[in-house]
Amino acid sequence: MSGENADAGPLLLGVRHHGPGSSRAVQAVLEEVRPRVVLIEGPPEADALIPLAAEEDMRPPVALLAHAVDEPGRSAFWPLAGFSPEWVAIRWALEHGVPARFIDLPATHTLAWERDGESDGEGGVTRPAAGPGDGGRRRGTAPDGEDDPGTEDERLPVRAEGPGDEAGDEAGTGDGDAGAVPAADVRVDPLGVLAATAGYDDAERWWEDVVEHRGVGKGDPVAPFTALEEAMTALREEYGSGGHHRDLVREAHMRLRIRAARREFGDGVAVVCGAWHVPALRRGTPVAADRALLKGLPKVKADMTWVPWTHHRLSRSSGYGAGIDSPGWYGHLFAAPDRPVERWLTKVAGLLRAEDRVVSSAHVIEAVRLAETLAAMRGRPLAGLRETTDAVRAVMCEGSDVPLALVHDRLVVGDVLGEVPATAPAVPLQRDLARIQRRLRLKPQAAGRELELDLRKGTDAERSRLLHRLRLLGIGWGEPAVSHGATGTFRETWRLRWEPELSVRVAEAGVWGTTVHAAATARAETDAVAARSLDTVTGLAEHCLLAGLSEALPTVVRVLADRAALDTDVGHLARALPALVRSLRYGDVRGTDTVALAGVAAGLAERVFVGLPRACAALDADAAEEMRSHVDAVHGAVGLLGESAPGHGELRARWRSVLRRLSTRDSVPGVIRGRSVRLLLDDGELARDEAARLMGLVLSPGTPPADAAAWIEGFVGRGSGGGLLLVHDERLLGLVDAWLTGVPAEAFTDVLPLLRRTFSAYEPGVRRTLGELVRRGPGARASATAGHAGTAGFATGLDTARTDAVLPVLRLLLGPDADGEEPDAAPPGTTGGAEGAG
Structure with missing residues (x-):
């Protein structure tokens, strides 16, 4: 048999993928015609999965997932919603005991085709593929920013296209025009062309008017498909493959499967496919030509299963080639038995109420009236999504687009997640x-x-x-x-x-691995051995402790010790130490044995102590600032090691010794010396007098202004609390003030950026207090404070007038005195009643 003609051919139902109008029409035709077999556009490997669609636990949206066995990251999806014509056909066949089969190009070729014909540029990034039969909507490994050819619902009407598809060129070796693949072509969006012909600039709106709001034709349920086939035939005659060159190969395979079904079931064959393919499936093409197109296609071993899908992933905005603008809205149109506008606006009201917006029944009634009025004014048969959206904005959202965005995300697109039964194949x-x-x-x-x-x-x-x-x-x-x-x-x-x-x-x-625990353990061990940097291994050790992978820790710790022993870069060692200490803390919280890790951390700390003084010598400004951050990190890590590390007391003593060496070496940059002095001062290892002496030496006239400014930056800069230190220690503030006023004019411009960076990090209140203290001058603070209550600064004694003012409030907070009696309120300015307040 060489082909079929329109009179004796199968029943071809051309649909729009994820079109609820098409779904209703398909269901009506199947009920009327009662075919003996239903053929559906999709990968034939999924035939064994069709019975799962009847399971109680199967709830769309779902998708067929195919992945290469030897390369699971290479995959393709065929999504189906409850309002997809293919899903409706599957469910009808299962409910009526009629065989259902997929007839598109096998996934074994699709996955190999993607691998050989395209490079994703991202190491196999998986992207949402298309539903069954979308004319190339599979995008399992498509390049970033590129889409495969699509069908009637995914392109601009016509656009210029470059050289033909590589895989299409390779496959186009058969006889007849089915194998003719032009070097350059235009890529056509049939739905867009039809909408433009009808005078619409919005294909979605055209589809709503002519399909969704017209219902299924009365008398002859096949009539809508006949009309759509005529339109697609005219488009195929005008544009050929429309730039969808891979469709030629897919259509050849579909024709062969249809022939096989007709031999088995006679004329009782119904085919549900994208309307774009119908003219090609109707056309009589020699069997030899179809087989020639399929000869020599690449293959990979593939597995298939059902997986949950989401309405969001059905939307065009997700990057899905055959996506629709409003999956949630289409799902509502398909499911609503009657009065779709009223039911939709009731849903919207419920959502807005759940978000604490005031929406009453009167709002719903008014919104329905407005939507219907807008539809009548715009000459539409029924209020569509645009009319209901305008009504919601005006009536329920008071003209604001902020709550309207919530309606779009939650209802128009939707966040529904499908479910698949536990019996579905899975790794x-x-x-x-x-x-x-x-x-x-x-x-x-x-x-x-x-x-x-x-x-x-x-x-x-x-x-x-x-x-x-x-x-x-x-x-x-x-x-x-x-x-x-x-x-x-x-x-x-x-x-x-x-x-x-x-x-x-x-x-x-x-x-x-076959379990989450075993797989994570194997992955951690492999990554540790393959890691090239010390900080990568330390980060992995932290992950292992967080994940409770005690079996992987010995390997990770061994690799960590080896990398630490070979790494001579103090910066690398200093970056690795804090991650190890965090790991020890996480291990303590989770009850993990971290003795081995503590030993590695102690050894790593010792190596940092030995190499740090030498690494801090002769550094430029940028390298000195980076090393200062390492000093801060190591200081915090040593302080947190605590009881976890062996010889923790000796470790801290060794670190203080390193800081003392850094603070007094002239070869060490000023920012590191200043920071070392500050760390020793904060830990109580350096007296204030000694800190003031070191500051005085650095800020003496013999020190270059740039070096002195860097020392100040290290001592009181970068969120170290240096502002409060200067507020509380008048000697340090006086030293900084005296040095700053003595900087020569020619050097002041050079040190100004560093000083601005130092002092701009202080809180506004701290900066204001420092300004007041500097304005009054050194030595004037105590006397000024004693003579003027409420001014900035600190006095040497207690200001009784100010303390008495808060006593009434304290009585209210603390309650009655020890005898259970409420003491008399003492007037401000007296100290009587202080005992009662205590």
């Missing part, structure tokens, strides 16, 4: 993850939410370990967030959001 890692999610009551959700964890609680600690293990495996279900009002290492905050692409990440991570 062992996916099954283990699902089991853990159920046990820990962490259900994946499409809408983002925050999760607060208290690591002292068993369930929360397990949740934390799971999320950290998934992050280590590259499965970004949760991202750490800033805790609001919670402090301490036993608190964690996560931002959770489940994206459909994470199913691919889970399949990809399956190569590391």
Whole structure:
């Protein structure tokens, strides 16, 4: 048999993917015609998965996921919503006991085609692919910013296109015009062309008017498909493949599958496919030509399953080639039995009320009236999304687009996440993850939410370990967030959001193990051995402790010790030490044995102590500033080592000795010397008199102004609390003031930027107090404060007038005196009653 003609051919139902109007029409035709088999555009490997669509736990939106067995990150999706014609056809076939089969190009060729014909430039970044039969909507590994050819609902009407598709050129070797692939072509959006012909500049609005608001034709349910086929035939005659060169190969495979079905079932064959393909499937093409197009296609071994999908991923804004602008709205149109406008605006009112906006029944009634009036004024058969949106903005949102954006995100697009039954095929890692999610009551959700964890609680600690293990495996279900009002290492905050692409990440991570714990352990050990830098390994050790991967720690610690022994860069060692100390603290909170890690941290600290003085010599300004940050980090790390490190007391003594050497060496940059003095002063290892003496030496006339300014920056700059130190220590402030006033005019311009950076970091109140003190001059502060209550500064004694003024408030706060009697209020200015207040 060489082909079929329009009289004897199968029943071809050309649809718009994810079009609710097409879905209603498909259901009406199937009920009327009752075919013996239903053929659907989609990968044939998924035929065995079709019965799962009848499971009670299967809730769209869902997607068929295909991935290469040897390269799980290379994948493709075929999404289906409850209002997709393909899903309606599958459900009808299952409910009526009719065989349903997919007839598109097998995924084994699609995945290999993507690999050989395109490079994603991002190492196999998975992107949302298309639903069945979209004319090239699969984008499993498409380059960033590029889309594969699409069908009637995804392009501008006509646009210039460059050279033909490589895989299409390769496949175009058959006889006849089906194999003719031009070197240059135009890429056509059939839906856009039809809308433009009808005088519409918005294809979505045209589709609503002519399909969604007209309903299924009465009398002959096939009539809408006949009209659409005629329009597509004219377009194919005008534009050929329309730039969709891979469609030629796909259509050849579909024709062969249709022929096979007709041999088995006769004329009782119904085909549900994209309307763009109908003319090509109707055309009589020799079998030899179709087989020639398919000969020699590349292949890879592929696995398929069902995965949950979201309405957001069906939207055009997500980058989905065959996306629609309003999945939530289309789902409502398909599901609403009657009065769709009233039901929609009631949903909107419920959402706004849940967000604490005042929306009454009167608002809904008025919004319905306004939407219907707008539709009549605009000559539309029924109020559409634009009319209802305008009515919501005017009536319920008081003209504001802020709440309207919430309506768009939650309802027009929607955040619905589908579900698949547990019996669906899955890699062992996916099954283990699902089991853990159920046990820990962490259900994946499409809408983002925050999760607060208290690591002292068993369930929360397990949740934390799971999320950290998934992050280590590259499965970004949760991202750490800033805790609001919670402090301490036993608190964690996560931002959770489940994206459909994470199913691919889970399949990809399956190569590391069959359980989340085993896979994360293997991944950590492998990454540790492959790490090239010390700080990478220390970060990995921290991840292992956070994830509770005690089995991986020995390997990570061994690699860490080896890298630390070979690394001679003090900067690398200094960056690594704080991460190790954080790891020790996290280990303490989680009850993890960190003795080996503590030994490595102690050894790393010793190497920093030995190399730091030499590394701080002869540095330029930028290198000195970077080294100063290392000194701060090491100081904090040594202080936190505490009891965790062996010989902790000796470690701290050694570090103080290093700081003393840094503070007195002339070869060390001023910013590091000043910072070392400040750290010793804060720890009580340096007397104020000694600090003042060192400052006086540095700020003496013999020191170059730039070096002195750098010393000041290290001593009182960069959020170190230096402003308060100067406020409380008049001698230090006097030294800085005297030096600053003595800087020569020719050098002042050079030191001004550094001084501005130093003092601009102070709080406004601190800067104001310092200004007052400097204005009054050295030595005048105490006398000025004693003579003028309320002025800035500190007196030597107690100001009784000011203390008496707060006593009435203290009585109110502290209650009656020891005898249970309320003491008489003492007037301001007296000290009587102070005993009662105590």
